[in-house]
Amino acid sequence: MHALLIAPFADYEFMRRALAGIFALAIGAAPIGVFLMLRRMSLIGDAMAHAILPGAAVGFLFAGLSLFALAGGGLIAGFVIALGAGVLARLTQIKEDASLAAFFLISLALGVTIVSLRGSNVDLLHFLFGSVLAVDDPTLILIVSIASLSLIVLALIWRPLVLECVDPGFLRSVSGAGGPAHIVFLALVVMNLVGGFLALGTLLAVGLMMLPAVTARFWARDISSMIGIACVCAAGSGYAGLLASYHANLPSGPAVILVAGILYAVSVIVGPVGGLIWLRSPRRHLEA
């Protein structure tokens, strides 16, 4: 039992680093994912991840495999696109998802163009799809800082964020905090995706953000417990996924996301809040 569940982490430092990195990501990204889901922005994470990629690529081209350049490029590209789409949505008739679609497509095309102008991109692709087992100290510190910052900021903007989701008209009528809170929230999305792509690659980073969030919807009725469940679920997927990748020699990032996927699939079927088996076998109705 010890050999199966604990030894890989006790014996190898890279496994411990990977676990720490994934735990930090889980705690930072899963609450963000819950809010994205509740605001019907589940696919926005995916679009944003695409938007970050070219930024990181440009950073790589100018500075090589430096953490600062990759993270900086990704953050800048993500912020520009999130801000642009958020501001445009508030100033014009265009809905935010439409603006984001337009922005991320432009960003992607621009990024690919710049990369191809500069030649070889084999290293880059390798890096962009990430390897959680190769997380070094600076990267780990960055991921943990992002997770800490995003928890603190989320606590600060909690009230306007919830109200902006449930009743944006009322929030506008009592306060001007909705717009700024929304922009800050989008910045958190970008930061967590950048943290995620350093460890898991862009596509999988979205997985650790969204899959646990959607899973939690099947287990909880209020937002606080939903976020708690999503965090536990994301961290658990990280732990089990790393073990699976160690014992079965699977690629680590996809193994983590596949475990999250299995949790999701199980929840869809047996989850007490709207799971399929409860729909198939309804209990007798009550007197009143």
Place this chain on the structure above:
Amino acid sequence: MTAQLRFHDLTLGYDRHPAVHHLNGVVEAGALLAVVGPNGAGKSTLFKGIVGAIKPFAGQIELGGLGVHDIAYLPQVAEIDRTFPISVYDMVSMGLWRRTGLFGGLGIGRRDDIEHALAEVGLTGFEQRPIGTLSGGQMQRMLFARLLLQDARVIVLDEPFNAIDVSTVAALLDLVRRWHGEQRTVVAALHDIDLVKANFPQTLLLAREPVAWGDTAQVLSAANLNRARQMCEAFDETAEACAAEVA
């Protein structure tokens, strides 16, 4: 009497077409004013203008020293996401926003206020229910509880009694009358003429242009109502720029 809301040659609308055209007048502090008019008469547009949701094409609105966020506003179709996992209690407590702000705690006294507001609208026992489980009437009661907690000097209600049963209307009307008794200014868009005649001392009859404004009995004459009905609702795509604005 002091003026709470003052409209100066106010024109509001969408895409250059006026929905409220050259409105002048004063809503006195403590007034209980019904705004009546056919669909498309500009009632909701006027309210959105009062709470600052849309900017006037021309003219202005004075709020008697209040800011737009000091006005309690119940929109006709609230943009509420009823699938959002939030309880009735938490939703109603948002009415305290102006006092708690972003971070302030609720505290014991405010918890009592929330319980009291829920009791006033007959929703005691509904505290932990998710808002998605409420009926239309219960939802409106919940929104009135939130209005109670807002404790605003000016309350703007856009068709608050639509699709609401008789007993709920009676309960909510009691609250409106109480607000009036507390010298708050209440402005409500309504379609039920009998209800207006029975409960609202003053009426603004609107049909894009103000048709009549004053004591309810005089404003809601058959002739005035007829005139309001005949004023056309459709935007005229070929309309010229309004001459009054140039002058």
